Amino acid sequence: MRRIALASLLAFAAAFLNGISIQAAMAATLNADQTVGRRLYNQHCGVCHTKPTILSPYYGPALSKDTVNNNEDALREFIQNGTDRMPGFQYTLEPRQIDSIVHYLMTVPPPEAAVPAPKPAARSNERELD
Numbered sequence: 001m002r003r004i005a006l007a008s009l010l011a012f013a014a015a016f017l018n019g020i021s022i023q024a025a026m027a028a029t030l031n032a033d034q035t036v037g038r039r040l041y042n043q044h045c046g047v048c049h050t051k052p053t054i055l056s057p058y059y060g061p062a063l064s065k066d067t068v069n070n071n072e073d074a075l076r077e078f079i080q081n082g083t084d085r086m087p088g089f090q091y092t093l094e095p096r097q098i099d100s101i102v103h104y105l106m107t108v109p110p111p112e113a114a115v116p117a118p119k120p121a122a123r124s125n126e127r128e129l130d
């Protein structure tokens, strides 16, 4: 009986490993600014940029410190202006709120799935990178 309880607890933990538990574990190490950034991120960005389950695809690319990659200014501008597929936030968020989001993203480890898989040389349906 105890073994079954332990097994289901582990399965439960594994199901959440992809998002919530990592966030919870990181919470202790975030400073006030980054904590605000995380909250804003969850409110405004997570709907498109957080992978909700291990199996479902997400709409926007996963964001992490690799996205920031020492390009804080470019990133701020990108978030303000948006693209055809992503809304801009210049009228929704204050510049300092965007800063907080960027500072939070700098604490997010890159997802394992981001490790590029070997790709076939030519694929007609490949998305153009801009």
Ligand code: HEC
Pocket (backbone or CB within 6 Å): 041, 044, 045, 046, 047, 048, 049, 059, 060, 061, 063, 067, 075, 078, 079, 083, 084, 085, 086, 087, 089, 101
């Ligand atoms: C409606 C869905 C949606 C929301 C909400 C959204 N994004 Fe995006 N985001 C996208 C899509 C889609 C892309 C891919 C860019 C494209 O194809 O135009 C993207 C791309 C990005 C990129 C570039 C990533 C890369 O690797 O090139 C960054 C950075 C980004 N978003 C940050 C944010 C932040 C920060 C927020 C919240 C303030 C946010 N996004 C909210 C859909 C969204």
